[in-house]
Amino acid sequence: MDTSFAPEDLAFRDEVRAFFAEAYDAELQGRLASKDPKVFKQAVIDWQKRLHEKGWVAPNWPVEYGGTGWDATKQFIFESERAAAGVRDVVPFGLKMVGPVIYHFGNQQQKERFLPAILASDEWWCQGYSEPGSGSDLASLKTKAVRDGDDYVVTGAKIWTTYAQHADWIFCLVRTSSEGKKQEGISFLLIDMKSPGIKVNPIVSIDNHHSLNEVEFNDVRVPVANLIGEQDKGWTYAKALLAHERTTIAGVADSKRHLAMIRDYAASEVNGGKALLADPLFQTRMSDIEIELMALEFTELRVLASVAVGGAPGAESSMLKIKGTEVQQALQALEMEVAAYFQGVLPNELTPEQLGHGFGSKARQSFMYGRAATIYGGSNEVQKNIIAKAVLGL
């Protein structure tokens, strides 16, 4: 039992810290905060390119595909430093989701065609799994791909597709067979968003932002060369990816930073003549969350340690997802309480000085969008079903 860092890990930490301090500069941060979607998108790409130039854009990829080859400790340090510095995470769809599927299950041609552009952020990806009728019960999906010569012809609709409006490519689960178990007739297709027959309809979410979309497919022709692995085996590939998505979803490092921020806000809010942070009831609200987070940090380390020695992230990742999102939501709710009546403020033209408050609108946005964390990536109810079955044997 030992969680202290070796000297070379400490040196690595300093290197990472110095890099973020320099590369994630104010000019970039300004563009990332832009309300103009085009400016925002370009800023994200620019940031990911900086990471790529440094060789750090894909910490979890194998070296042969352009990853870092870091061990679990280094990955942990990198992630902690990223969050502590308030640096945004990479857009997951290419780097964390479809990339690993391609290098695990794709053919040589697909690896050469797609991986370099993912690493360089030259192509933006989105995830086309959910459908209007298929959310938690993803395997019931109906979007059809019918073989026609060297193409599949795809018809149907995907929904909740994050950043489809920015995407060059979408990776989709489609139905290629309706025989046998519903999981067995699903295939994994890579589809060019510029293909004729694709229509993207925006969905505004309760944080008053547009990141979600509905994507319609009307007789979209997709080359068979864009099929990952074997036809009708897509579910297996997707499942491998889902487990992966869930280990990163705990968001411990980001929650630690959020907690520290809220503590600062609460220290400068004055409530009945004393700092809000000095209020015993507020302290209890906050420590309830911090204690969960302290435990979760070590739960995550325990899972990472077992993965490092070859254990597959299984039902444990469901626990990380549930606890991680509960902590995130509790922090978002607490920040709203600190913001008091300024929590409702929508984006406006007033300066913080005119408004009399600095973080109300940001707290609102993160609280409202944050409701999604217990719904996406497999809802928390579905995760509990998994734990009940796989861990408790119920």
Added chain:
Amino acid sequence: MNFDFTEEQVMLRDSVARFVQDDYDFDTRRRIAGSDEAMSRDNWRIFAELGWLSIPFAEEHGGFGGNAVDTMVVMEQLGKGLVLEPYFATVVLFGGLLQRGGSAAQLEHYLPQIIGGECLGAFAYLERQSRYELADVKTTATRMDGGYRLDGEKVVVFNGASADQLIVSARTSGAQSDEGGISLFLVPADAPGVERLDYRLMDGQRVANIVFSGVELAADALVGELDKGYELMQALVLEANVALAAEAVGIMELLNAKTVEYTKTRKQFGVAIGSFQALQHRMVDTFMAYEQTKSLLYRAVCAMTDDNEDAVTAIHALKVMVDRAGKLVFGEAIQMHGGMGLTDELDIGHYAKRLMMINTTFGNGDYHQEKFNALRYQQ
């Protein structure tokens, strides 16, 4: 023992419910929220014609002479429609303060105008630093020849952008957080030296920060007694919290009903998601949370109408429960709607946002819990 409404109260409830049902569907509400004033003056005229603007006011001024039950009945139904027109700001707050503290001349002048729908009012009491402490007042009213000079700033003033008349809390003596030394003043919103910066809140309200720079007020602008404004505010806020709780109860009832309905129709894994016990038990919890909140609401209203000394404790308890139960109800409503619950298009999120703003108005749950603790357990 009787929890029945009078015939008049039933009529009042049905009249508001019918308006919400027939003339305030969610698309209409969305259109109004997006309009310049985030409210409809046509609707306000209708409210006046239907007599709703007269509910709490004395009959001698043309009012209906209603009590806390009548206001509760109206607010509960307005909540169900997420009605944006400034009933709370104008009738409950502005009118309520005048009714409690106004001079004969003020009552005679303003109440008929409120009742007739000709005067929109606002109560400007929050300051950027005050949080939930009503007594934390930096805005000053300085004595000068024949009146006062008002300087300072109020923030997040409900209906502040559209109001014709404001009642403003200002310090006339004492230190920043003293309960004594606060006075209330009637200020025309277009008086020289009044500057309004308006913006919108997530629940669709248009509010304003209002800066007062050397605003000159006549001596008769004072509402209630000099330096005694805190008592007046405190009494009003008790009433206002009950009105808000009634609105919240209406919203909770609706959120629960919509969620139960959705889980009966939404199918996953070949069955309605409402058939999963994991969800059923939680919907039972939200149902019970609503019923308990309604019980505390009735308890508080009964204590108020009986002028019972328990009223203050009951109102603190009520606001704590509105906070806790409200969060449970809207949280579950969003969660059980899945991705749909995250959309701006669906009404669920909008009800949630109104519940959240109710919780931040006149004290959040923790604020009232501390007040409750002080009343009940302080040695």
